[in-house]
Amino acid sequence: MVYEKFWSENPVIAKNKTEVWKLEKDGLKIFDDIPHYAANGFESIPKEKWDMFKWAGLYLQRPKEAGYWMMRVVIPGGILTYDQQITLANIAKDYGRDVYDITTRQAIQFHWLTIEQVPDILNRLEQVGMTTAGACGDITRNIIGNALAGIDPGELFDTREVLYNVFEFFRLNEDFSNLPRKYKMSVSANVHNASNAEINCVSFNPATKVIDGKTEVGFHVKVGGGLSSVPMLAEELDLFILPEKTVEVAAAITTIFRDFGYREKRHRSRLKFLVADWGPEQFKEKLLEYTGPLPEKGESALKEWNAGYFYGIHKQKQEGLNYVGVNIPVGRLTPDEVIEFAELSKKYGNGEIRNCNSQNLIIPNVPDAKLEELKQESIFERFPYQPKKFIGYSVSCTGIEYCNLALVETKNRMKTIAEKLDKEIDLDVPVRMHMVGCPNNCGQRAIAEIGLQGIKMKNQDKKMVEAFEIYVGGTLNAGGKFNEKLKGKVEAEKLYDVLKELILFFKETKLLSETFLDFVERVGKSELQSKLDNILTEVAV
Amino acid sequence: MNLYRFEVTIKEELIHVIIAADSDEKAFQLVDIELEKRFLKMPEVDDISLYEKRKINNGTGYVLSEFETIL
Numbered sequence: 001m002v003y004e005k006f007w008s009e010n011p012v013i014a015k016n017k018t019e020v021w022k023l024e025k026d027g028l029k030i031f032d033d034i035p036h037y038a039a040n041g042f043e044s045i046p047k048e049k050w051d052m053f054k055w056a057g058l059y060l061q062r063p064k065e066a067g068y069w070m071m072r073v074v075i076p077g078g079i080l081t082y083d084q085q086i087t088l089a090n091i092a093k094d095y096g097r098d099v100y101d102i103t104t105r106q107a108i109q110f111h112w113l114t115i116e117q118v119p120d121i122l123n124r125l126e127q128v129g130m131t132t133a134g135a136c137g138d139i140t141r142n143i144i145g146n147a148l149a150g151i152d153p154g155e156l157f158d159t160r161e162v163l164y165n166v167f168e169f170f171r172l173n174e175d176f177s178n179l180p181r182k183y184k185m186s187v188s189a190n191v192h193n194a195s196n197a198e199i200n201c202v203s204f205n206p207a208t209k210v211i212d213g214k215t216e217v218g219f220h221v222k223v224g225g226g227l228s229s230v231p232m233l234a235e236e237l238d239l240f241i242l243p244e245k246t247v248e249v250a251a252a253i254t255t256i257f258r259d260f261g262y263r264e265k266r267h268r269s270r271l272k273f274l275v276a277d278w279g280p281e282q283f284k285e286k287l288l289e290y291t292g293p294l295p296e297k298g299e300s301a302l303k304e305w306n307a308g309y310f311y312g313i314h315k316q317k318q319e320g321l322n323y324v325g326v327n328i329p330v331g332r333l334t335p336d337e338v339i340e341f342a343e344l345s346k347k348y349g350n351g352e353i354r355n356c357n358s359q360n361l362i363i364p365n366v367p368d369a370k371l372e373e374l375k376q377e378s379i380f381e382r383f384p385y386q387p388k389k390f391i392g393y394s395v396s397c398t399g400i401e402y403c404n405l406a407l408v409e410t411k412n413r414m415k416t417i418a419e420k421l422d423k424e425i426d427l428d429v430p431v432r433m434h435m436v437g438c439p440n441n442c443g444q445r446a447i448a449e450i451g452l453q454g455i456k457m458k459n460q461d462k463k464m465v466e467a468f469e470i471y472v473g474g475t476l477n478a479g480g481k482f483n484e485k486l487k488g489k490v491e492a493e494k495l496y497d498v499l500k501e502l503i504l505f506f507k508e509t510k511l512l513s514e515t516f517l518d519f520v521e522r523v524g525k526s527e528l529q530s531k532l533d534n535i536l537t538e539v540a541v
Numbered sequence: 542m543n544l545y546r547f548e549v550t551i552k553e554e555l556i557h558v559i560i561a562a563d564s565d566e567k568a569f570q571l572v573d574i575e576l577e578k579r580f581l582k583m584p585e586v587d588d589i590s591l592y593e594k595r596k597i598n599n600g601t602g603y604v605l606s607e608f609e610t611i612l
Contacts, residue, residue: 407565407591439593456565456591464569467590469609487611489590 003175003258012264018051018138019263027055027137028177031122038119042067045115055139055177057132058118061111062404069113070402071096072135073125075355076167077145077160077187078106082351085342087128091121093335100338102331104395104444105184106355107135107142111402133172138179138269140170140254144200146190147308147354151316151323151364156189156206156301157217162246163187169247176254180261181269184226185250189217192306196357198233198480199225199447201271202253209240209298218242220300223253223283224275227441232272233480235280237287240295252290260286305477307432307447308358311392312385313371316364322371323354323364326380327387329415330396331359340379348374359395388422391415393430397443399454406437408454408466408492417496425503431516433499435468446482447474449516450499457489466492470502472528473520486529488536501535502528543594544601547572548610550588555612557605558589561597568594 005023013019030052037045050060057072073088080088088108092100095117096110103109113121125131134140143163150158166187170176186195189206197203204219219241225234241249257271275283288294310325326341333341345353345363348370354362366374384392394417397403399410414435434448445451451471459465467489474483490498510519520528545568547558558575562568572589592609595601 404596405594407594456569458569458589464566485609485611489588489610 005178006259007263010263016264016266017048018266021048021052022138022178025052026174026177027052027139028133028172028174030056031133034115034122035119038116042115054137055133056118056122057135058113059136060404061402062400064404067114068111069115069118070398071110071113071118071121071132072103072142073108073110074131074133074135074142075107076143077149077163078147078355078357079145079149079160080353080355081128082342082346084128084130085338085345085353087124087130089335089338089342091124092338095121096335098334100333100335101398102328102333102355102359102361103142104331104357104359104442105142105144106147106357108355109398131171134170136182137177138181139177139183140179141182141184143167144184144186144188144195144357146188146194147310147356147362148190148194148323148364149188151318151321152190153315153317154191155317156191156208157243159187159189159243162204162243165247166250169251170254176251176258179254179258180263181266181271183254183257183271187219187246189219189301190306191301191303193302193476194306194308194310194357196308196444196447196476197222197225197302198476199227199231199444200234201226201257202250203234204241204246204250206301207240207298208301209295211295216240216242216298218298219246220297221249221253223280224272226270226272227444227446228270229439229441230272231441231446231482232276233482234272235275236297237280237284238297239284239287240298245291245294249287249291249294252287255290256283256286305475307393307476308356309360309393310356310362311360311387313375318365320368321364322366322368323362324366324374324385325356325362326360326383326385327392328360328383329391329418330394330411332411332415337379337383341383344374344377344379358393389427389430390418390421390425390433393432394418395432395434395443395448397436399435399437403437403442405440406454407456408437408468410435410437410443410454413492413495414452417499420496421500421503424500425507427503427507428513429515431503431506445471445474447476447480448483449474449520450502451483452495454492455489457491459491468492468495470498470532472525473517475517477517484525486525486532488532490536494539497539498532498535501539502532505531505535542597543568544597544603545591546593546603546605548588548590548592548608549576549586550610550612551584551586553587553612555608555610557603557608559603559605565591565594
């Protein structure tokens with residue numbers, strides 16, 4: 001289909017250099033140029049073309065001038081075959097300095113790649129049916145799904161086919177590869193909102209509706225969510241979508257974003273800004289112009305939020321089969337560990353692995369008869385399926401190690417702190433902690449029970465040090481609520497001591513089975529602030 | 542080159558300081574220099590915090606509508 005880029009006539013667009021080059025050449029065309037640049041080296045890539053590589057899933061690591069790339073690989077719904085796992089592991093081993101990261105969108109990332117290596121990497125990925133197209137750039141990003149799709153005893157229905165249809169529709173589709181900005185979608189019928197519906201641009205969420213006397217399963221739709229520096233929770237449209245209508249509705253919403261989304265300023269281009277201006281009613285009316293009549297909302301099937309965690313050994317909906325939810329601390333593995341999991345999934349399951357948006361993974365399809373033997377595997381000593389209460393629920397962005405925007409180190413720090421807390425404090429509930437290295441929220445700080453955001457400051461000795469501010473009380477339960485900042489700045493080297501004291505206060509004051517979120521709501525922010533003030537006086541001096 | 546956004550606390554009052562520099566360390570040094578330029582008598586600085594940095598391009602800037610530091 002050929003569509004008219006009518007915004008090209010808008011003189012204001014000429015001031016946005018990204019929009020100008022997007023009109024001159026579609027971002028996906030960068031794939032055609034990669035062989036040339038690979039043959040001629042990083043120096044042959046004009047600086048003004050660097051951004052275009054995002055459409056091929058490639059970002060320059062810090063410092064950009066050094067010419068090392070981060071590559072993100074699309075994994076729709078997080079489901080990986082055995083061959084795909086081996087291919088990914090070998091890429092990380094051969095080219096990526098043994099770094100393999102699971103992302104908060106169920107994708108994976110490599111680091112330290114050079115442009116010369118990219119053609120071989122893309123070729124290897126293609127051979128196992130994988131792509132990097134759409135992993136980054138102003139395009140539909142990796143589509144989040146229920147990591148348990150098809151095996152989830154509680155799911156409203158199996159969403160794998162719907163999700164793949166949506167993915168295939170948008171994949172390399174140049175009708176939708178020039179969007180105003182990044183565009184994040186989820187398709188899930190997990191009743192515990194495992195896909196984090198409220199922080200996606202568009203989310204399809206489980207619902208039922210009685211139509212012509214028959215209860216139909218399908219989706220409710222939320223639009224306009226997103227974190228970054230201006231976080232916003234998605235709003236629900238008064239619509240019910242049958243599964244077979246999902247691609248059509250997704251296409252219509254994306255068309256609205258493409259044609260009515262704001263392109264003048266990149267910092268106001270996400271769908272959330274259009275939704276904030278229009279409101280859900282106007283958005284729905286525009287959507288119906290494209291789709292024709294759709295039923296109004298039915299009954300939401302969503303229950304309590306699980307934040308994408310599936311730890312432990314559980315029965316699948318299939319008789320005699322089980323899945324094992326495993327903790328991967330802050331999502332980082334070595335290639336050898338990836339291969340170990342792949343071999344395990346082949347030996348005990350069907351070779352499949354599922355990535356979770358909590359940066360963990362699931363080994364599905366393990367028969368009852370093999371469970372006991374699987375549980376004895378030594379890999380679970382390093383990556384437990386019953387993780388401790390802190391390391392099992394810690395999330396981190398990439399941080400200063402690779403990111404151009406980060407002010408502080410995050411990934412290893414989060415892991416170290418969580419592991420130390422697990423050694424020192426025994427709790428009856430997990431505590432969800434997210435650490436980010438700047439205000440852009442890639443590690444989803446805003447929805448954490450304890451959010452840690454990095455800054456740099458001068459300490460008492462007038463030395464520049466890394467530090468953190470603490471936020472409390474974030475959730476996506478019941479529509480969601482972002483966490484709130486407490487007063488006080490904590491030097492990074494004292495962060496563990498401060499968190500330990502704060503969590504000990506929680507432990508000593510909490511009710512049985514009370515979560516940190518419920519605790520914050522019960523005692524109030526001022527009580528926590530008062531405690532933090534004391535801690536900062538005693539510990540941080 | 543980056544554009545840095547700082548908040549400085551002086552006698553229970555907050556001020557924004559924006560600095561262009563090629564490293565975090567240099568940016569902190571330049572905050573001191575800018576403060577020295579601003580005040581005839583250099584006040585006691587309670588806190589200097591770096592909240593954000595952005596690559597400098599045409600149009601890089603910040604809106605300074607509110608403070609992040611809670612006093």
